[in-house]
Amino acid sequence: SAVISQKPSRDICQRGTSLTIQCQVDSQVTMMFWYRQQPGQSLTLIATANQGSEATYESGFVIDKFPISRPNLTFSTLTVSNMSPEDSSIYLCSAASGDNYGYTFGSGTRLTVV
Amino acid sequence: QKEVEQNSGPLSVPEGAIASLNCTYSDRGSQSFFWYRQYSGKSPELIMFIYSNGDKEDGRFTAQLNKASQYVSLLIRDSQPSDSATYLCAVTHTDKLIFGTGTRLQVFP
Numbered sequence: 001s002a003v004i005s006q007k008p009s010r011d012i013c014q015r016g017t018s019l020t021i022q023c024q025v026d027s028q029v030t031m032m033f034w035y036r037q038q039p040g041q042s043l044t045l046i047a048t049a050n051q052g053s054e055a056t057y058e059s060g061f062v063i064d065k066f067p068i069s070r071p072n073l074t075f076s077t078l079t080v081s082n083m084s085p086e087d088s089s090i091y092l093c094s095a096a097s098g099d100n101y102g103y104t105f106g107s108g109t110r111l112t113v114v
Numbered sequence: 115q116k117e118v119e120q121n122s123g124p125l126s127v128p129e130g131a132i133a134s135l136n137c138t139y140s141d142r143g144s145q146s147f148f149w150y151r152q153y154s155g156k157s158p159e160l161i162m163f164i165y166s167n168g169d170k171e172d173g174r175f176t177a178q179l180n181k182a183s184q185y186v187s188l189l190i191r192d193s194q195p196s197d198s199a200t201y202l203c204a205v206t207h208t209d210k211l212i213f214g215t216g217t218r219l220q221v222f223p
Binding site: 001035041042043044048092096102103108 | 156159160163202209210211212216
C-alpha cells in the first residue's frame with residue numbers, strides 16, 4: 001500500500017490566517033481524500049481531491065474555506081483559510097490505489113488556532 | 115446522509131478474552147468494508163478489509179460481514195493490553211470511505 005508523507009505535523013496559528021497542508025504519496029494513486037478529526041470524534045470527509053480538476057466537497061465544506069489542489073497523481077494540498085478557533089482539529093489526507101486494498105493515511109496535522 | 119454506526123464504548127475486556135466490535139451501515143450499495151485501529155494521537159491504521167459475506171480471518175482478527183443485515187463485525191481473539199485503542203469501522207460509498215464513530219476498546223491485565 002502507498003506511504004504518505006504529510007506536513008506540517010502540527011502548527012499553532014493566529015485566527016484570520018491560513019495554513020496549507022501538504023501530502024506526498026510514494027506512488028501514483030487514483031484517489032486522494034482529506035478528512036478532519038475533531039477532538040474525541042471520528043473522521044469526517046472534507047473533500048475528494050481530483051487530479052486536474054476541482055475537488056468534490058462534502059456537505060458543510062466549501063472551496064473558499066478549504067481550497068484543495070491536486071496537480072498530479074502523487075501530491076495534494078489542503079488550505080484552511082481565514083482560520084478561527086473552531087478550525088482547531090487534526091487534518092488527515094488519505095490515498096487509495098483503486099484496487100480496494102485499503103485506504104492509507106498520512107500521519108496527520110494537528111492544528112491549533114489561537 | 116450515509117451513516118455508519120458503532121457503539122462508542124468503552125468496551126472493557128480482560129487480557130486473553132475475545133473482544134467483539136460491531137458496526138451497522140445504512141447504504142445498501144456499499145461494497146467494501148474496513149476496520150481501522152487508531153491509537154491516541156496517531157492516524158488510523160488498516161487492520162482488515164472484507165468484501166464478501168461471511169468470515170475473513172487474519173491472525174487474531176476475524177471480520178464478519180452480513181450484507182443482508184447491513185452488519186459488519188470484528189473479533190479480536192486473545193486480546194492484549196496493546197490492543198487497547200479506538201476501532202473505526204469504515205464503508206465505501208462510491209469511492210469515498212465513510213467512517214463510523216469508533217469504539218474504544220480497553221484490555222485490562
